[in-house]
Amino acid sequence: MAAGREHVTIADVARRAGVSPATVSRIMNGRFAGEEEIAERVRAAADELAYAPSPLARSLALGRTHAIAFMVPDLANPAFQSVLAGLSKTAARDGYRVLIADSGESPSEEPLLATEIRRRTDAIVLCAPRMPEDELVALVERLHPLVLINRRLPDAVRPAVAPSLSIDYRTGIAAIAAHLYALGHRHLAYVYGPERSASNAHRERGLDDFAREHPDVRIARIPAGAASEEGRAAAPLVRDSGATAALAFNDLVAIGLIGGLRRLGLSVPGDISVTGFDDIPLAQYLDPALTTASVSHADLGVVAWNRMHALIRGEEPGHDVVFQPRLELRASTTAPRS
Amino acid sequence: MAAGREHVTIADVARRAGVSPATVSRIMNGRFAGEEEIAERVRAAADELAYAPSPLARSLALGRTHAIAFMVPDLANPAFQSVLAGLSKTAARDGYRVLIADSGESPSEEPLLATEIRRRTDAIVLCAPRMPEDELVALVERLHPLVLINRRLPDAVRPAVAPSLSIDYRTGIAAIAAHLYALGHRHLAYVYGPERSASNAHRERGLDDFAREHPDVRIARIPAGAASEEGRAAAPLVRDSGATAALAFNDLVAIGLIGGLRRLGLSVPGDISVTGFDDIPLAQYLDPALTTASVSHADLGVVAWNRMHALIRGEEPGHDVVFQPRLELRASTTAPRS
DNA sequence: CTGTTAGCGCTTTCAC
DNA sequence: GTGAAAGCGCTAACAG
Numbered sequence: 053m054a055a056g057r058e059h060v061t062i063a064d065v066a067r068r069a070g071v072s073p074a075t076v077s078r079i080m081n082g083r084f085a086g087e088e089e090i091a092e093r094v095r096a097a098a099d100e101l102a103y104a105p106s107p108l109a110r111s112l113a114l115g116r117t118h119a120i121a122f123m124v125p126d127l128a129n130p131a132f133q134s135v136l137a138g139l140s141k142t143a144a145r146d147g148y149r150v151l152i153a154d155s156g157e158s159p160s161e162e163p164l165l166a167t168e169i170r171r172r173t174d175a176i177v178l179c180a181p182r183m184p185e186d187e188l189v190a191l192v193e194r195l196h197p198l199v200l201i202n203r204r205l206p207d208a209v210r211p212a213v214a215p216s217l218s219i220d221y222r223t224g225i226a227a228i229a230a231h232l233y234a235l236g237h238r239h240l241a242y243v244y245g246p247e248r249s250a251s252n253a254h255r256e257r258g259l260d261d262f263a264r265e266h267p268d269v270r271i272a273r274i275p276a277g278a279a280s281e282e283g284r285a286a287a288p289l290v291r292d293s294g295a296t297a298a299l300a301f302n303d304l305v306a307i308g309l310i311g312g313l314r315r316l317g318l319s320v321p322g323d324i325s326v327t328g329f330d331d332i333p334l335a336q337y338l339d340p341a342l343t344t345a346s347v348s349h350a351d352l353g354v355v356a357w358n359r360m361h362a363l364i365r366g367e368e369p370g371h372d373v374v375f376q377p378r379l380e381l382r383a384s385t386t387a388p389r390s
Numbered sequence: 391m392a393a394g395r396e397h398v399t400i401a402d403v404a405r406r407a408g409v410s411p412a413t414v415s416r417i418m419n420g421r422f423a424g425e426e427e428i429a430e431r432v433r434a435a436a437d438e439l440a441y442a443p444s445p446l447a448r449s450l451a452l453g454r455t456h457a458i459a460f461m462v463p464d465l466a467n468p469a470f471q472s473v474l475a476g477l478s479k480t481a482a483r484d485g486y487r488v489l490i491a492d493s494g495e496s497p498s499e500e501p502l503l504a505t506e507i508r509r510r511t512d513a514i515v516l517c518a519p520r521m522p523e524d525e526l527v528a529l530v531e532r533l534h535p536l537v538l539i540n541r542r543l544p545d546a547v548r549p550a551v552a553p554s555l556s557i558d559y560r561t562g563i564a565a566i567a568a569h570l571y572a573l574g575h576r577h578l579a580y581v582y583g584p585e586r587s588a589s590n591a592h593r594e595r596g597l598d599d600f601a602r603e604h605p606d607v608r609i610a611r612i613p614a615g616a617a618s619e620e621g622r623a624a625a626p627l628v629r630d631s632g633a634t635a636a637l638a639f640n641d642l643v644a645i646g647l648i649g650g651l652r653r654l655g656l657s658v659p660g661d662i663s664v665t666g667f668d669d670i671p672l673a674q675y676l677d678p679a680l681t682t683a684s685v686s687h688a689d690l691g692v693v694a695w696n697r698m699h700a701l702i703r704g705e706e707p708g709h710d711v712v713f714q715p716r717l718e719l720r721a722s723t724t725a726p727r728s
Numbered sequence: 729c730t731g732t733t734a735g736c737g738c739t740t741t742c743a744c
Numbered sequence: 745g746t747g748a749a750a751g752c753g754c755t756a757a758c759a760g
Contacts, residue, residue, distance in 0.1 A: 062738060133466075172446070334675075337645050339679065350466075397753090415754065451735085
């Protein structure tokens, strides 16, 4: 029935065990080389007092927190959730926790937000697709150790070693377009993501590649965003474009778009094919199952932690990785009518 | 091109501005009452040195971190992701960050895990459906301020004020069963979640309620878990049970189960109806759209923060809340065959 | 009003 | 081997 002090500190334990705080510290951290009997006594005292070292104090003294930061543009996106799950689980295995930040509401404050959470932790995994490159470059030094997701630093800055893990959106979307082309579609609509988003730019480039090789194809560009409501809102424009197939920025947009098109009385893929990007966990179970470019986000989270861990230990983080999406053909695409 | 010192501290700023660290501290925190000219000088010095206070040091000195912990059994579950998104966004508005922990792998270490992340933060939001009640009770004092999700403390301990936000699984699942009954199903299968899970127990109770009122119904119990693979694995047993409708523990299990049943050549809902629980964001878009009990998890996250914030400020946290699920009738349920 | 001093709780040289 | 003392960077009494 004892226990329940206000705050038991290392000094309390030391006093009770009749040793100095330094000794307790050494024993608690395995740097003790004295008699086992003393160690036992200290451990007993610690147990009796239910002592546990203050992580805060340790952090301050040691200069490391055993926590890493993770900033994303939208925590509600299943793709980022998967990355987080992979990151968090792997980091935990090495005794690290993840502090999260959703920059969603205000992209303009991303640099401050990133800086703030970075300072509370030992490192940061950053996903900031909309941050202007010059701001990012200005930030990278202050943020180190830093792992970037979905963007690479310009070559000039690269030596600063901020490993980058990205997804080959460019090739991925080109593959989707090629698939639609093979089905016979000649009039596509790209329902695009956030303006100024790096990953959207990559997709645009992929479509440019595709367009160059297929001059007989028309591609309408229709504004949306990264969330499903924006996909839904884009439905009328997609219909009016007359396209026979729509490539959505990502799975969420595709899902919203499909919903919107249906509400307009169109059938997918009967009247119009729709594709996504990401292959979020439920994409295969959708109605219709979504044709998309599959990316293993959880793996990305795992690799992010591997890089991070190396970086934290001052090791070489290894080369950048570009994850190759795999085309996942499902029911949401079919040949155009007649 | 300047900036980039090793670590600029409050002392550096003080020196440069020709004042004491205390003055700098006061100015940085708005507790300054001296001449504006001095404040200006200090701010200028801080700017020039690109000074930013160390959150760690502040935390140690102030005794608060402006961070809260969030522990869940499975970060990969969309339901918890929604809670997290709601919690994180709302907390951020008040300047609080969220530190996460996934207890998934080892339920036995939940108490340690919770204690650990709690000590790194100012409070904790805990979702630990499988933790034995006595362990939970033993923990609650050490964890305070604490907000519980999906379980309530025994009345005897209640005064300890750990507000609880829960979901009325009991009523929810009974409503689902009633719906199936109304459709004509008389042989149900409950594909149950983690043993010892509090929220599973609630569902069982709800089904007991239902069974009592409907002696003409047979309910088979089939083991699964909380994840979709477990739902898929349960498919053969569900088929063999001969039930005409299956109530899955949650949406994920339902999704896996539907996939598994299909693989066995059965059609849903043609051969067998399937229901979920949670109404995860994509449930309505599934094939078939999932009949489920809808719970606003993001709202739950928001309310969790409200309670937490009150608690942190030492205010009354308000009464416990029990979120009522709403029956969401969709395509995965239909009348049994002849 | 502002600076001095004493911590917050732990780690770690540096002597003994 | 072990303890005393300094310090991580900041805040808050307490004087002046």
